[in-house]
Amino acid sequence: MYQEFGSSLMAFVLKLTGHDRQWAEDVVQETLIKAWRNAGKLDRQPEMLRAWLFTVARRIVIDGWRSRSARPQEVEELESDSIGVPDESEKTLAAMIVYEALRNLSPEQREAVQQTYLRDRTVNEVAATLGVPPGTVKSRIHHAVRALRRALQERG
Structure with missing residues (x-):
């Protein structure tokens, strides 16, 4: 056979x-x-x-x-001496730099960025919330992103 x-x-x-x-x-x-x-x-x-x-x-x-x-994938047991602890300092530093760059935006630009990027809202939703035309929100976001990009490039 x-x-x-x-x-x-x-x-x-x-x-x-x-x-x-x-x-x-x-x-x-x-x-x-x-x-x-x-x-x-x-x-x-x-x-x-x-x-x-x-x-x-x-x-x-x-x-x-x-x-x-x-069943879960089997993995080798590591020696307790070789277990690494993740270093979160890079993330923390990056967050501090972004936070500082956001603080330097105008309140209107900061609000537009927070609403669209951080709260995941559409331009139309933000415009309705703020009581401004969608074009104004787009303009604020555009200028805010340019300012953030410059600030982050300056800080490395």
Whole structure:
């Protein structure tokens, strides 16, 4: 059976396993073991036997994908001496620089930026809230972004 169907079964299973050769070999082996255990029940016609083998292999791969997604990925345990603590200083410094740059905007520009970028509102929503035309909001945002860009470039 392996001589007749082994290479085509392996090629089929390789595609199903994302070209993971070790997993594909395991699937082919398990498929052939199931065929051997069920030899008395199998239809001996080549096309029927091939269909049975490919169906069993596909189901084994599906079960493998399901079990891999159901359990967490195993990872090596690290030595306690080598565990790093994330350094948040860069984020903190960047936030301070942005905050300072925002403080230097006019109150109208700052409000437009906060409403659109930080609160994720549309220009029309901000215009309605502030009681100004949408073009005015767009203009404030445009000038605010240019001023922020300059301020951030100056600070590096």
